[in-house]
Amino acid sequence: MFKTTFFGVRGSIPSPGAHTIKYGGNTSCHFIEVGDEKFILDAGSGIKPLGDFILKNFKPPFKYHLFISHTHWDHIQGMPFFTPIFFPGTKIHLFGPVNYADSLENIIGGQMTYVYFPVNFSELKAEFSFKDLTESQFEISDIHIRTKNLNHPILTLGYRFTYKGKVLVSCYDTEPFYNMFSPEDEDTYAEAEQTVREMNEKLLEFIADADFVIYDSQYTKDDYKKGWGHSTLDTAISNCLAAGVKKMAIFHHDPSRTDTQLEVMLDYARSLVEKAGSKMEVILAQEGLTVSLEGDGA
Ligand SMILES: [Zn+2]
Numbered sequence: 001m002f003k004t005t006f007f008g009v010r011g012s013i014p015s016p017g018a019h020t021i022k023y024g025g026n027t028s029c030h031f032i033e034v035g036d037e038k039f040i041l042d043a044g045s046g047i048k049p050l051g052d053f054i055l056k057n058f059k060p061p062f063k064y065h066l067f068i069s070h071t072h073w074d075h076i077q078g079m080p081f082f083t084p085i086f087f088p089g090t091k092i093h094l095f096g097p098v099n100y101a102d103s104l105e106n107i108i109g110g111q112m113t114y115v116y117f118p119v120n121f122s123e124l125k126a127e128f129s130f131k132d133l134t135e136s137q138f139e140i141s142d143i144h145i146r147t148k149n150l151n152h153p154i155l156t157l158g159y160r161f162t163y164k165g166k167v168l169v170s171c172y173d174t175e176p177f178y179n180m181f182s183p184e185d186e187d188t189y190a191e192a193e194q195t196v197r198e199m200n201e202k203l204l205e206f207i208a209d210a211d212f213v214i215y216d217s218q219y220t221k222d223d224y225k226k227g228w229g230h231s232t233l234d235t236a237i238s239n240c241l242a243a244g245v246k247k248m249a250i251f252h253h254d255p256s257r258t259d260t261q262l263e264v265m266l267d268y269a270r271s272l273v274e275k276a277g278s279k280m281e282v283i284l285a286q287e288g289l290t291v292s293l294e295g296d297g298a
């Protein structure tokens with residue numbers, strides 16, 4: 001088995017309402033079932049409906065590998081509401097990028113102090129383990145996992161899961177690496193140009209030939225905010241095309257983007273793919289949607 005289901009697709013802040021009812025208003029969370037293992041990718045507000053799904057479909061004790069892309073609020077804020085953490089016997093192996101200001105345990109668990117929440121982290125019935133990650137590769141059972149630093153205001157990791165030749169990659173939150181020096185400072189600028197080119201090439205190599213990539217596409221060319229750490233849809237599509245990706249999901253929807261506007265973005269994305277003469281499939285990340293990587297996969 002190798003499949004992933006979206007439980008939260010929105011960036012920045014949960015956005016319930018009539019304008020998001022079709023694609024969903026919860027922040028980042030996916031459930032990945034692969035081989036005999038179960039992974040959760042991010043603990044945004046989507047982890048609340050994921051907890052409900054787990055209680056309905058699986059029996060305790062619950063054992064999950066929880067991978068955090070980074071600790072911005074929209075990727076961790078649902079954690080206190082993930083009901084399985086209140087069950088004895090639950091084991092959560094939590095992985096996330098190293099943070100030099102504080103430990104992962106304090107950042108994630110710090111949301112559960114009496115200041116913010118009625119139950120203290122130390123009172124939970126679940127057992128937690130925490131592992132800081134940098135760029136690395138490792139195995140869990142027969143699943144190969146590779147991590148990659150992305151370009152975001154804090155250390156943020158993309159994850160590449162390979163199982164039986166099929167590849168799933170998360171590539172968010174990120175924007176292209178760019179040169180921060182002034183062209184007037186000729187030597188430094190030229191040197192930085194070279195470094196930036198290499199860093200962007202390494203990102204293409206990280207997503208290369210993937211069966212399915214979930215890519216930060218928060219902005220259009222018109223509303224791109226340089227330095228805020230998110231990609232435009234144009235960048236997401238051109239990178240996935242250049243890397244030979246088979247299927248990609250437009251993800252981390254802007255909180256103000258309506259369902260109709262998202263569908264306009266999807267049409268535009270598909271027109272770019274067609275213009276490039278590619279067969280890459282493009283979809284909108286949507287709450288409740290499952291993508292299988294088995295069989296013809298993708
Ligand atoms: Zn985010």
Ligand SMILES: [Zn+2]
Pocket residue numbers: 070072152173229
């Ligand atoms: Zn972020």
